[in-house]
Structure formats: C-alpha cells, structure tokens
Amino acid sequence: MTALTLPASSDCAPAPRAVLRERGQREVFCGLTGIIWLHRKVQDAFFLVVGSRTCAHLLQSAAGVMVFAEPRFGTAIIEERDLAGMVDCNAELDRVVDRLLARRPDIKLLFLVGSCPSEVIKLDLSRAAQRLSLKHTGATRVLNYSGSGIETTFTEGEDACLAALVPELAETTRGAAPELMIVGALPDVVEDQFLRLFAQLGIPRVHSFPARRAGAMPPVGPNTRFLLAQPFLGETARALEDRGAVRLDALFPFGAEGTTAWLHAAAVAFGIDEMHFRAVIAPGRERAKRAIAHARDRLGGKSIFFLPDSQLELPLARFLAQELGMVPLEVGTPYLHRAHMARELALLPAETVISEGQDVDRQLDRVRAARPDLTVCGLGLANPLEAEGLTTKWAIELVFSPIHGFDQAGDLADLFARPLRRRDVLKV
Numbered sequence: 001m002t003a004l005t006l007p008a009s010s011d012c013a014p015a016p017r018a019v020l021r022e023r024g025q026r027e028v029f030c031g032l033t034g035i036i037w038l039h040r041k042v043q044d045a046f047f048l049v050v051g052s053r054t055c056a057h058l059l060q061s062a063a064g065v066m067v068f069a070e071p072r073f074g075t076a077i078i079e080e081r082d083l084a085g086m087v088d089c090n091a092e093l094d095r096v097v098d099r100l101l102a103r104r105p106d107i108k109l110l111f112l113v114g115s116c117p118s119e120v121i122k123l124d125l126s127r128a129a130q131r132l133s134l135k136h137t138g139a140t141r142v143l144n145y146s147g148s149g150i151e152t153t154f155t156e157g158e159d160a161c162l163a164a165l166v167p168e169l170a171e172t173t174r175g176a177a178p179e180l181m182i183v184g185a186l187p188d189v190v191e192d193q194f195l196r197l198f199a200q201l202g203i204p205r206v207h208s209f210p211a212r213r214a215g216a217m218p219p220v221g222p223n224t225r226f227l228l229a230q231p232f233l234g235e236t237a238r239a240l241e242d243r244g245a246v247r248l249d250a251l252f253p254f255g256a257e258g259t260t261a262w263l264h265a266a267a268v269a270f271g272i273d274e275m276h277f278r279a280v281i282a283p284g285r286e287r288a289k290r291a292i293a294h295a296r297d298r299l300g301g302k303s304i305f306f307l308p309d310s311q312l313e314l315p316l317a318r319f320l321a322q323e324l325g326m327v328p329l330e331v332g333t334p335y336l337h338r339a340h341m342a343r344e345l346a347l348l349p350a351e352t353v354i355s356e357g358q359d360v361d362r363q364l365d366r367v368r369a370a371r372p373d374l375t376v377c378g379l380g381l382a383n384p385l386e387a388e389g390l391t392t393k394w395a396i397e398l399v400f401s402p403i404h405g406f407d408q409a410g411d412l413a414d415l416f417a418r419p420l421r422r423r424d425v426l427k428v
C-alpha cells in the first residue's frame, strides 16, 4: 500500500508565479468543437450552428466517424446572399428552426450556436432564441451561445454553452441541506464512477451539470457546492456563483493524486469522516497507482512542452510531473484562471515556464530550442514538428478520451507514453 497523502488545507497562498503573456497569432480550434462531445451528453438537445460551409465541414470531419440516424447537431448555412444582406436572416432562421422542430419533436433543448459569419453579419442570436422559445413554449427551450473562432477557443464552447444554461436552472429550496454539483460534461461511464464514489462516501444529493436530459438539469442556489470537473469552465463557475453556489477549491481529478484531492474537497465540505473517506477511496486509488506505474519507466525524466490548446494543460502537466516524474519545460494555456488554477500552479516545478495566450511562431522557436522529448500541440502543428524529428501528442485526443478519475489514470498516462513508444519502435 502506498501512503495516502491528502492535500494540505492550509490557507497560505503561494507566491504568484510569473506568467509569460503572449498575444499573437494562435493555432487553436474554435469553440464549435465542443458540440462534438456536448451533443453526446445531453441526449434530447440539438445544436444548430448558424454558420458557413467551413463550420459544417469542421463539425462533419471532427465528428465524421459517428453516424446517427437522427443527428443531434446541424448547420444552418449562411449563404452569400445572407452576407450581402439580400434576405432577412431572422426569417430564414425561424423557417429552418420551425422545420427542424416539426420533424424532430424529441428535441427539448435547442442551442443556436453562433459562428464567425453570424458574428460578422451581427445576427442577434440571443433575440432569435428568445423569439423562438416563445413560439415553441412548452415543447422546446431555445438558447444561444457563441462558438465563433473570433470569440472562443476549442473548449470555451462548452463553457459558453453551460454558462447559457445556468440562468435556466431552477432555484433550490431556501434553507435546504447542501447539495453537491459536478460541473462539466464527462463521459457517462466516468460520471457514473464518480456518482458511485460520492454515494459510498455518504454524500446524499449529487447532481451532474449538464444532466443527460434537458428536463433533468439540477437546481442551483446558496446551498449548492460545486466541483469543477473541467478546468475550462470559468464563465460557468461565475454564473453559478452569481446564483449563490459555492465552488469547492480542489485539484482537477486527473491521476491518483488529483482525483483524491478532488474527492477530498467534497468530503471536507460535507463533513465526511476522514477514516471513512480513506477507506472508500483506497481501492480506486491503489488501482490508479498500479495502472500509472507501468508508464513511469518510459516517462520518468522525459521533458514535455505543452502548446496552448484545451486549457487542460496545467492540470495534466501537474499530473505528469507529480505522478510520473516528467519534466514540464513550458506549459501553455489559452487562458489562465488564476483562482481555479492556484493549486495546480503550486504543484508545478518552479523552473517550468507558464505561458498564457499564444504567439505561435515565437512559441515554436522555443520548442525547437528546447527540443523536448514530447510536445503536446494541435493537429496543424504536429506534422511539421514530427517532420523536424520532434515527437508530438495531439492535444485534441486528451479532450475526446475518458481521462478523469481513478479508473482512467492508467489510460491517461498511456496517452503520453504511446508516442514515445512509437518513436522508439521507429528508431529500431
């Protein structure tokens, strides 16, 4: 058995870390990408992108392997005549939505998702959503958010979507007992693992946000205590806090240590006995440690460079440094939420450069100078870097794979070990 180390509950704030801020050209997917996992999560929702053929191609190629008899996302394509102002876009949009909802009465929650073209022509999707919600009252709720590449990067689409849902949540009963909310779209299998653990711990009312169905979204209020499952939900957290909910500060649930700390934050908030907590989590924690151990030989001492992409970078670098002995040289993140990331930052080696935003050419110069053993980056940068002899990992895989919690910790470690294994095999 390995010793169980729990996070210190000290209030001493570590000295703020220096952050390299970059504001140049960036190479990141837009927020529309979030639809790929959100449409699988909320099963009676539909995501209607109001965009161009480029947006439709992005979604189709990113979700290309999945074929649905009744898909849960689509694109209302803005044509040239719309852009030229020759037609009434609002009337066209109403017509598309009416036709969609007449054909698909199973849609209970419709998101109008803004894109670059709808931003450019200043199509007011929030007014359209209000108008269409009134028209379809009782059958379908219509909301809107932006996934435009002008306004959002990659995972910010989920943040914008969930933030748009928060005002729709019912109010919890005044004076009711505290309830726990897990915030962030997780694969169902991972969500179920966490719900089982919280039940074993003895936390009685645990909700997931988003829920799997539109009608089952959790209530929120001052008795809500929430744990962020994803590190890219700054706007959602703020919207929940505006409704009186209280964020439980914790590491993110990656690896044995991150998952332990995340669960522990809830256990402390709900007054769970420490010995009981240790007994409940011990089997999962041990499984995670054993599963991680096999990757340690390959990853220990290896250097890694994260280009900014998904906002998962900081917690993943902490996991790799803390539990696998990797050496993060630079960890880039599109945005740095200092409060949500404080615990993660405190556990990263002091020598690691933290960068926020991107100036892709300068960052690539630093990658070339450092020649890390592994570079985590977007698809567009991976091939050129591989051609220069650098080993890369696609950041997008980390978003699409189940990586949270004890039972996924081994797979998470393996996602980083695999490119190095492949490199070694190719060298022989």
Ligand code: SF4
Pocket: 030, 031, 032, 051, 052, 054, 055, 056, 058, 114, 115, 116, 117, 147, 148, 149, 150
């Ligand atoms: S929203 Fe903008 S960046 Fe995203 S696919 Fe459409 S045009 Fe491209």
